[in-house]
Amino acid sequence: MMLLLMKYALCVHLIYSDIVQRSREELKAIREPNPGLKPTLAIIQVIEEILRLNADSRVHGIFLHLPQSFLSKSVCNAIKPQKDVDGLNIQHFLFCNSPLDAPLVGKMAVLLGLEGPLKATLQFLLQNNGMMVQTHQWSSKHFDIEISRAQTPKPISQLAQEIGLLPEELEAYGNTKAKVHLSLLNRLQHQPNGKYVLVAGITPTPLGEGKSTVTIGLVQALSAHLKLNSFACLRQPSQGPTFGVKGYMDNNNYHNNISRYHRYIHAITAANNLVAAAIDARILHEATQSDRALYSRLVPSVNGVRCFSPIQMARLQHLGINKSDPSGLTPEEVRAFVRLDLDPEKVTWQRVVDTNDRFLRKITVGQANTEKGHARQTQFDIAVASEIMAILALTDGLADMRARLGLMVVGSSRNGQSITADDLGVTGALAVLMKDAIKPTLMQTLEGTPVFVHAGPFANIAHGNSSVLADKLALKLVGEEGYVVTEAGFGADIGMEKFFNIKCRTSGLRPDVVVLVATVRALKMHGGGPNVTAGVPLPKEYINENLQLVADGCSNLKKQIQIAHLFGVSVVVALNVFKTDTQAEIDMVCRIAEASGASAAVQCHHWSRGGRGSVELAHAVKKVASQKNHFQFLYNLQDSIVEKIRTIAQKVYGADDIELSPEAQAKIDHYNQQGFGALPICMAKTHLSLSHMPEKKGVPTGFILPIRDIRASIGAGFIYPLVGTMSTMPGLPTRPCFYDIDLDPVTEEIKGLF
Numbered sequence: 001m002m003l004l005l006m007k008y009a010l011c012v013h014l015i016y017s018d019i020v021q022r023s024r025e026e027l028k029a030i031r032e033p034n035p036g037l038k039p040t041l042a043i044i045q046v047i048e049e050i051l052r053l054n055a056d057s058r059v060h061g062i063f064l065h066l067p068q069s070f071l072s073k074s075v076c077n078a079i080k081p082q083k084d085v086d087g088l089n090i091q092h093f094l095f096c097n098s099p100l101d102a103p104l105v106g107k108m109a110v111l112l113g114l115e116g117p118l119k120a121t122l123q124f125l126l127q128n129n130g131m132m133v134q135t136h137q138w139s140s141k142h143f144d145i146e147i148s149r150a151q152t153p154k155p156i157s158q159l160a161q162e163i164g165l166l167p168e169e170l171e172a173y174g175n176t177k178a179k180v181h182l183s184l185l186n187r188l189q190h191q192p193n194g195k196y197v198l199v200a201g202i203t204p205t206p207l208g209e210g211k212s213t214v215t216i217g218l219v220q221a222l223s224a225h226l227k228l229n230s231f232a233c234l235r236q237p238s239q240g241p242t243f244g245v246k247g248y249m250d251n252n253n254y255h256n257n258i259s260r261y262h263r264y265i266h267a268i269t270a271a272n273n274l275v276a277a278a279i280d281a282r283i284l285h286e287a288t289q290s291d292r293a294l295y296s297r298l299v300p301s302v303n304g305v306r307c308f309s310p311i312q313m314a315r316l317q318h319l320g321i322n323k324s325d326p327s328g329l330t331p332e333e334v335r336a337f338v339r340l341d342l343d344p345e346k347v348t349w350q351r352v353v354d355t356n357d358r359f360l361r362k363i364t365v366g367q368a369n370t371e372k373g374h375a376r377q378t379q380f381d382i383a384v385a386s387e388i389m390a391i392l393a394l395t396d397g398l399a400d401m402r403a404r405l406g407l408m409v410v411g412s413s414r415n416g417q418s419i420t421a422d423d424l425g426v427t428g429a430l431a432v433l434m435k436d437a438i439k440p441t442l443m444q445t446l447e448g449t450p451v452f453v454h455a456g457p458f459a460n461i462a463h464g465n466s467s468v469l470a471d472k473l474a475l476k477l478v479g480e481e482g483y484v485v486t487e488a489g490f491g492a493d494i495g496m497e498k499f500f501n502i503k504c505r506t507s508g509l510r511p512d513v514v515v516l517v518a519t520v521r522a523l524k525m526h527g528g529g530p531n532v533t534a535g536v537p538l539p540k541e542y543i544n545e546n547l548q549l550v551a552d553g554c555s556n557l558k559k560q561i562q563i564a565h566l567f568g569v570s571v572v573v574a575l576n577v578f579k580t581d582t583q584a585e586i587d588m589v590c591r592i593a594e595a596s597g598a599s600a601a602v603q604c605h606h607w608s609r610g611g612r613g614s615v616e617l618a619h620a621v622k623k624v625a626s627q628k629n630h631f632q633f634l635y636n637l638q639d640s641i642v643e644k645i646r647t648i649a650q651k652v653y654g655a656d657d658i659e660l661s662p663e664a665q666a667k668i669d670h671y672n673q674q675g676f677g678a679l680p681i682c683m684a685k686t687h688l689s690l691s692h693m694p695e696k697k698g699v700p701t702g703f704i705l706p707i708r709d710i711r712a713s714i715g716a717g718f719i720y721p722l723v724g725t726m727s728t729m730p731g732l733p734t735r736p737c738f739y740d741i742d743l744d745p746v747t748e749e750i751k752g753l754f
Helices: 002-007 007-033 046-057 073-078 118-128 140-150 156-162 181-185 211-225 238-241 255-262 264-290 289-299 312-318 331-338 388-396 399-408 427-435 470-477 494-506 520-526 546-565 583-595 606-625 641-653 662-674
Strands: 110-114 132-136 170-173 177-180 197-200 230-234 342-347 350-355 362-367 377-378 379-381 409-413 419-420 441-444 450-453 483-487 514-519 572-578 602-603 657-660 706-711 719-723
Touching: 002 419, 046 156, 110 419, 118 132, 118 399, 118 520, 156 170, 156 177, 156 450, 156 546, 197 211, 197 494, 197 546, 197 606, 197 706, 211 230, 211 483, 211 514, 230 470, 255 450, 264 289, 264 312, 264 342, 264 409, 289 342, 289 362, 312 331, 312 427, 331 514, 342 377, 362 483, 377 662, 379 657, 388 399, 388 427, 388 494, 388 662, 399 427, 450 470, 470 483, 470 494, 483 606, 483 662, 494 514, 494 546, 494 641, 514 520, 514 546, 514 606, 520 583, 546 572, 572 583, 572 606, 583 602, 602 606, 641 657
Parallel strands: 110 132, 197 483, 197 514, 230 450, 230 483, 350 379, 514 572, 572 602, 657 706
Antiparallel strands: 170 177, 177 441, 342 409, 362 377, 409 419, 441 450, 706 719
């Protein structure tokens, strides 16, 4: 479009005059055979009037002259497409995928955001070259969501057939989503895996830098444009940030859709809180009943017969009691069986909710009279921080998941013994709640590329990656020449580090290449630019060209490339281009990235062009992924807990050393005593800085990393240090995104912003 505009710029004033004269002549030619025709301008302000004009056969066209803020989707789409003079109805959106030098005759052009003589001029030029033209006035923030809603996806059965699924391996939910059975892994066990691509990023602004959109753009480019089998594997979005900072993301993550289709976070919340309820109930019942009364209730007589349940038999074996007849236990054995003797001060299991609620960070439970004075302080975490979410993301099947659920440590007894979900007797019930959640959900991109959505742990307070099962299924489905693109949360210092040290250890998979996402906006922030705040317009430094800020901020990009190289994996830098970026800024970032060790650095325009905007990235990924890398872990599991934490702090974050609080040191001593010392480390740290201080941008140095507390996620299989003031329950900002989310009561469509 721009080339065409420049070509004719010198004759704009002549063409505009010609347009006016032609319009007069055309109007005269129309009226001569139709003398009764009288063109009329109707100025309207309400949908009811639009509907009336739609039905009026005397009205041949409708033009809305309203302020921009009044042009809502409901208003614009109320206009009958046949009478839509200004192309406001979404049904007018068509795209031209031809290059600018291709023949223009018969092609459709869409003019966005143009007004006055410029719009008229371009429209005439394009039509004069044989093109059909539609115009649109909406801002870009509405445009992408409307394109998504206007696209008709493939039936899920068709997509499943295209990627090689059998009908019995699919559990459809409506026409566009389905869960995939894990039996597929057995059927394809001898199929070679495809290439494994990880998308990570530099330290982000609070707005995020587009790793998910890069992931989608890349698989669309690989699949639709390079004609290679490809699959994206993404996490399920959490309701907390959706209504807090990130905003509504169309039909993928609101409550009803989660409940009906994905169900992961809802199932995890239910399972997690069942454990919490079981803990407090058990503490109460043990404190208010005798051994014999507890035993009678735990092993009740049914029709005159007592018997242990399977999970109770497992507890007896754990205690070293080899008896199966409930009447055969001695009083000492009965006492050992019925009393977990959980110390209320040492309960480590928290309740969860999938909402950002800062007032649940510390609460008191058990204050009602019915709880007989057994109150205690506890807290809520956000649901995606639950250990059960981590287990879902790391398990390799139902049996493994059930075993992991049983190993979860919920607290300690008064004599220092770890108490597990198996000890509580709740493991089987948890497995039932999670049995459907273990199946990945099959969806598709706008261009029809398959996507698995499964699990959703955050990277700052959990390990931040989608599920091992989704990746394994996708790698089998794409075949040896195909590509699976999966995403690690937040910056490479946390999401990618945990992908390598935790997820790859568990899965046995090894990545072929890392795609490191950067933006000029984030680099300017790291170069000393002013604060970036969600919901607040960007300062001018982020809108105008500033090469010095970009150059200074590339220190963070260089550091993240170095982190990937610690693991022996090659890096392709994907610069997610915004409309405010200048070519000089783009060229500078790519040049510095390659000088800093990236195998390639390319600009990406997937946000505006879809897969076509990521073709250069796809070619770079294909080339680099074909080269052999030398993957290695950052630390040995046999290193001490303290040394593993120190290694991450120094080599990844750039800290001088670590500092353990007395509480953290006591926890380490306890975990070593319990035999948990050989587990990998999952650091809970801010995502807004390489350090523990969110305000420190770029590459901070000379700091000591404080370890405030340490938890043990034994079922998930890692030790969980909490760094600095890191909270496991986010809070809502002053202006949450729920202000922009609403439901149209007539159409039942959800209205919101990305």
